[in-house]
Structures are given as C-alpha cells and as structure tokens.
Amino acid sequence: MTFLNALLAFGATAFAVPLIIHLLNRSKYLTIDWGAMEFLDSSVKVNSRRIQWKQLLLLLVRCFIPILLALAMARPLIQTWKDASGTTPMSLAIVLDDSLSMQSIDEQAGRLGEQRNRLQQAIVQIQEILEGLPAGSDASIILAGKPVEIWAEHQPSQLAARLVGLNDRAESAGRLDLAEGTQAAAAWLEKSSNPRRHLLLISDFQASEWKSPQQDLARDVAKQLSSRTVPIAWSFLNASSRTQESEKSNLSIVSFESVPSQVVPQGKLTLSVMLQNDSQQAVQVPVVLMEGLKELERQSVSIAADSSTTVRFGWTSTKAQDTVLKVFADWNDASPQDHSMTKVVRVREPAKILIIDGDRKKEAMQSESDFVRLALTPFSLLRGEPGDLFTTSLVDAGGWNEAMLKEYQGVIACNLADLNPDQRKWLRGFVDQGGGLLICLGDKVQVDRVNAWEPIAEGGLRIGSLGARAPWEGSIKPTANAAFEFSKASLDSLGSARFVARNTLKLDEDQGVAPITTLAYDDGLPFLVSVALGSGRCFWMTSGCDDDDSNLPALPVFLPLVQRMMTTALRWPVGWEETELGENWVEIFSQAKKLSLQVPGQTAKEFQADPASLVSLGSSRLEGIGQAVADQERFYHGFTTTAADRKQELSRDLMAIEELETLAKSSSASMHQDAKHWLEQEKTNSSGKELWTWFWLGLLAMFLAEMFLQQSLSPRSSGARIPTVMEQATGSTKRGAA
Structure with missing residues (x-):
C-alpha cells in the first residue's frame, strides 16, 4: 500500500495531542478521612470502574480521530488490486510527435480513396482512446515537436475538440523532443487526481531519430517513471503503417539559402536550393521560384537515384521592404509537405561605416583604408553599381568626434598610433549602444600607449597586453569556437595566407568577459579576437589591413572576411536572419x-x-x-527549424516492427498498433484501489462515538444519581434495624 499524498500521512502523529492533554489534566487528589466517608464508599466503588472504562474508551476514540483524518487525506492506495471491470478512472498523458516526418502520407490509413498523413492518423487514434476512457478519467496532450506545447484541459471532451483544429494544420513543429515531452507529461501526471496513471507516446518512430542515444533516453525515462511514489506506466503507439518506404519515389527540398544573407536595394542574391532524391531511380523535376503569387523562374533538374543536387536562382531586390520568396518542386509523392520551402528576404538600406585611417597615403591602394573600403564596397568601387551592404566614410586620426558616431553603425580604426581618453570613451559608449568596432593594428601603433588604455572591466577597450610588432612567418587558421563560420571556398583561400610581421596579443583572463578567438596563428597566438560589449561587439586584428604584413588583403577570402566581421560586430537591423x-x-x-x-x-x-x-x-x-x-x-x-533537424526529419527509414518491440521491452513499455488494442490491453491491466472512502466512514463513526461517550459521561444526562449522605445514613439505619 502507498499514499497519493504521502506527506499528509504524517499528520497521524497528532494522535498524541489528546493523549498529552489527558495526562496533563489528571487531577492530583489529596485523600482526607472524615466521618461521613464510610457512607460514600459503597457508591464510589459501584460507579468508579464504569466511569474509568468509558473515559479510557473516549480517550481511544479521540486518538483515532486524527489518525483516520490524516490517512483519509493521504489517500491510501493498494496497487496490487485488480479491477476486472476496467472501470477505474485513470489519468492519461499523451505525448504526440508532431514533427515534419508525421506529415508524410500513410496510404493504408483512411477510407478507400482517402489519404491521411501520419499526424491525422494519430489524431483518429487519440480520439478513439479519449472516447474509450473510463468515466471520471482526465487526460492531457503534449505536442512533443520541439519546442514542446502542453494541452492540459483535463476533460477528454475538451481535448477532442482541440484535435479538430490540429487535424487541419499544414505546418509542422521541430524534431521530436522526447526528454522535454516525457518530463512535461510526468509533471502533469504527478498533479493528477487518479491513482491510475499512464503515459502514451505516439510517433512514427523514425530510424534516424531513434538511434542509440534516444533509445538510452527512453530507458532512463522508464526508470524515472517507475521510481515515482505512484508509478507511471507507459506505452508506445505506432502512427505509421510501416510500408516499405524505400521502394517508393520520394523527393524533398533539404535547404533553401541565400548568398549573401543580407541584401540592400538593387542588390543581387544567389538563391541555392538543395534537392534530395531518395528513390531508386533517376527523376526529372521542375523547380519553381516564386515571389508572393508571381512565378519568377522555372528550371528542370535531373537528379540521379539516391543522390542530391543544387539548383541556383538569381534574384535582384528592388526596394527596402520584406519580400517572401518560395521555391517548390512540382512533384507528386507520399510526402508533399517537403516539396517547398519559404524564405523571407529583408531588404534594407546599407549600413554606414566610418573608417579612421592613422596612416593615410595619397597613392592608391597603399593605405589600410583602401583595402578595407574595397572589401566593404566592391560593387560601387569596381563596377559603379549599387548593391553593396555598406557605405563608407573616410577620416584621418583627428578628423572625427562623438557627434559623428551617431550617424554610423560601425567604425573601423586602421593603424592608429593611439586614442586619447575622450576618443576611447566615445568608442566604448558607441559599442555599448549596439555599434560595431574593428581595431586593426599596424606599424604606426605605439604599443606602450595602447597597453596603458583602460581594460574592458573598467569601461575601456583593451582586451589584453600587446607585444611589439616583429617579423614572423607563418599562416592562420580558424579556431573551434569562431564567432562566425567560413565557407569551403573561404577556408581554401585562407590556407594560402602568409604573414611576414605581426603584433602579439596576450588576452587578459580576469576581466569577467570571454573574448572569442576566431582566427589564430600557427603557434596558437590570436590573430582575430572579438568580445561582446553591451549591445555591440568589438574586434581586434593583430596585423595591418594592407599588404605590408601579409598577402591576406590580396586573397579572395579578404572581402567576405571583412564583411562577416562587420555584419557580426555591428547591430545590423533586426530581422535579417530567420x-x-x-x-x-x-x-x-x-x-x-x-x-x-x-x-x-x-x-x-x-x-x-x-x-x-x-x-x-x-x-x-x-x-x-x-x-x-x-x-x-x-x-x-x-x-x-535548423538544417540538421530538417535533414533528419526528411529521412524515409522507419524502425522495423521487431526493432520497436525490442525497444519497448527494454524500456519497460508496451507496444500497440492501434487505439483498439491499447484500450483492450489497458482494461485487462486495470489496477489500483483507493481506500480513502473507508477511512472517511471510519472517521464519521469515531465522531459519533465521541459524541455518545461525551454525553454518557455528563452528570446532567446520566440516568444514575449518586445518593446523598442523608440517604446513605438512612439506608444504613434501616438495614441495621432489620
């Protein structure tokens, strides 16, 4: 036997209260013999034993009252009790997988000619289960596609009404989150009122999703459910007919990306669409690009069996506004929901960048600022065309002030010898308010003065100690925790970078901030470091931006590198990224x-x-x-959803029935193919009996007994009357005369 509210059972210790009161109230009588006592002795002996038994019985009744009250409120449960009728109410938490894979058409579901996807088939099964629950049962539904959503209506009829809307839903959630879903279900069941508690997981059980870590998690969930005060049973219900998916033709769009990710009016985008053919034969597929309801371009693509290909579309923005682009494959198979993807392209005006050059030269392409401007505005400088993400303004080391910073989103300081205290204060405030700052070192930098700047912890810009510029030969490479990612082409180009001089930088480790090293030299010293300050970000580059220190500015990677630094550093207008x-x-x-x-x-x-x-x-x-x-x-x-999660959801392979049964057995769960089988099994497994009704009845009997005993001990209500002293004396005289 166990208790649904085990803590309340400790209230039974309150039985000691009436016992203690009884002991404390016992009077200490002083016996004094006097003449009339001999006439009272016979009456006292007759009544004392009867009164003592009643008082003892009353004390026991009063001790039983708090015990029965505590046990009744603790709700005792006999778990081994079997209910053959199956009418014991239960609390049911249904964990429903509503991820992308559940949108696949299940050809064996529905009537002849009717097509249902796996989610719709699961809804039919849930509705049948809710209708078949015993009277007094309550239920909840946990939509377990990431992120998890809980429907805690309790009444099965209310849940059935909400399922109607879910049946018509075209969108899908993220991948199945088994940990969060089962945790939410268990938390809801802990608060339920019924002693019979069950967790039902409904999914299509994708093979790619139920790998070893997920199976280990299922076994851990089983241990947690069984270890609770009131154990929670759980089971699996298969939402798929388990046909041979690999024999069917299936085409899906895996990704839809734009390069570059940001665009300005008259800017040009390359839209890359990756398609996957999971069938065993080659297919010819029309792929369509649309803007709103307007078809922009159509391409016919040939995809070999069990392979993928990439289709590219060109698109030019017209004005600063949000544009919805959609790409879809004009194809017919069992999973039409994965034939299209939609992307919002946010077209905004270019970001304004202020370039401060500490060693500006008259000759073209001789100053650091020349290389930086070319990287930021290649279309306008080389072609005279619009489309650059940035506009630039160039000033000398002393040609700027605090008021000017309000007009810009980013600042690049190239080869500055020093910054005075006011300038450092201005730039720190600029970054804190969301601006981006890039500090590029060079041969004009006065190391001693820079090392005297205020550290970040004190409201400054210094992130470490600089070493003097010195010759050094080597290359750079990305680190594991880079602030942004590099494309394959950029990585190949980065491998060709060669340095002849640099400044060393030893990062401060006790400033309460965590600088991120994106690129490092061969010997491990940082080349490109960033740190978040307020709403913005500051980058430090430990070499110059011209070709005096390295060949990096002449490589193809320099343009995307500088642009990625600035788009990462400055607070770009929100909404650029999905x-x-x-x-x-x-x-x-x-x-x-x-x-x-x-x-x-x-x-x-x-x-x-x-x-x-x-x-x-x-x-x-x-x-x-x-x-x-x-x-x-x-x-x-x-x-x-993330690209990795979408790719996993598009996998066609499902766990075999034998694998499912093995998983269920190892997870201490039962396996079911439909709602009818689950209901029949639960009816035979119905167990658990609450005894709280009997304790309440016992408590009522104790109250009645206490009232009766209390009344019987009251002198006014007692039928027996103690004789007076004169009556006792008269009785004795009469007995003596006789």
Missing part, C-alpha cells in the same frame, strides 16, 4: 505603431509597438512566415 522555432521575433520601429500580428499556428491579434525600442512580437513552434501589418506597411519574418 528565427529558430521557439525563439522570439524582434523588431525595431521608428514610430509608434498599432500592428495586426499573425504568427504561424496562432490566432491574429492586435499589438501596440513602442517607438525606437526592441519589440518582441512573440515566438512560434511551427515553421512558417509571421506577418505584422501596420497601416500600409508589412513586416514578414521566417520561423524555421
């Missing part, structure tokens, strides 16, 4: 706006946005496009 599922969509509005907001999977709502501040517009657990409308202006934002 948001992962579960993360917030953030915007900045120049003026106060009343928005009509629509996020995937949620109802539209009105939202008031404050001006000139970061505004969180909410998050989504479903892939899709969010939309905010203010007057005639529209803002779009993409919510998407």
